[in-house]
Amino acid sequence: MAILQAYQADVLKEMDEGDGLMLEAVKELRRATDLALRATKHTACSIGCSMAGSVAAERYLWLNLTEICDKEKVFLMDAPISQSESTPRIERSPPVGEVTRFITHRLWFGEPVVAHCPASDPIGILS
Structure with a gap:
């Protein structure tokens, strides 16, 4: 150039x-x-x-x-990313937002981000 x-x-x-x-x-x-x-x-x-x-x-x-279940990883890998913000954000899906808040909360307070996969709570949000 x-x-x-x-x-x-x-x-x-x-x-x-x-x-x-x-x-x-x-x-x-x-x-x-x-x-x-x-x-x-x-x-x-x-x-x-x-x-x-x-x-x-x-x-x-x-x-x-x-460390979430493989079924949830597949769902989250294809989630759209917002182009309207300077930092990418997964959007348009309540389950994705819940997982994002869960992980952010755990990381912010230094808690381990380990999700157990029982049938009633497959991604560990309720624990």
Whole structure:
């Protein structure tokens, strides 16, 4: 990217020192700008993909540390994440909100986050 910006500066300097706008210089500046914009677009796309992988890995780690049942992990792994906040938040599901509050409460007060899975309380919220 820095090379393209330096090249654009050289083309602009040549245009400034010349006797007006040269058609070839303008075309070359357009090409360099187009390449810079494409590189920026692909960089942003790559960053987005790596961020999505990072969020998935963080969620997977978080769920493994909670030691909840595998059935509940599957449900929580596919829960949507809110894009309206600066920190991702699982939303639109009361069971997910309950699990989130349960785990946050336990972590905040230093209690172990161990969920037992009896039939009446599969994710340990009531204990």
